[in-house]
Amino acid sequence: MNAIKPLSKFFKAIRNDYRISSTHIGIYAALLYMSEDRGCCNPVEVFSSEIMETAKISAHRTYRKCLKEMTEYGYLKYVPSFKKNKASKIFFTLGYDERDEAQHSRNDPKIASFTLQKGEIAGKSGKEKQSNA
Incomplete structure (x- = not known):
């Protein structure tokens, strides 16, 4: 992944998005930096402390x-x-590249959608959570 392409698309996408702040931009830029530093990987596997330090x-x-x-x-x-x-x-x-994204989604079911509620664990349904409690 070339870091300029996603950064360029990100800036085009947020141009009229009032919800995005300088903090969002800093995190996105830090993630792109970490991805490029690790061989242009997508997904990038990072710890919060790494991104927070880079994004200030x-x-x-x-x-x-x-x-x-x-x-x-x-x-x-x-x-x-x-x-x-x-x-x-x-x-x-x-x-x-959407073809690569589809491949990642097939390999990792947690990626299909990420909308966890407070206290939920990725990959567990409500019934599974109740039975484990």
Whole structure:
């Protein structure tokens, strides 16, 4: 993945999107940097501390809020690991080859849609959560 293409598409997409702030832009740019630094991978597997340091964000709440919003707005797909020793996966959805994205989605069912409610665990339905409680 060439970092210029997704960055260019991101800026075109957010030009008239009033919901996007400089914090969102910083996180997106930091993610692109990390992806390129690791061989232009999509998804990029990163820890929040790495992105927060690069994007100059100090509050975990702000970081999580911005990632959640960019997922809702369709700029990223965020698949948290929920484990401190395992990096989360973040997919770029703009400027990304759709054939590759379809392949990733088939291989990882958690990627198809990410809309977790507070307390949910990725990949578990409501019935499974209740039976495990």
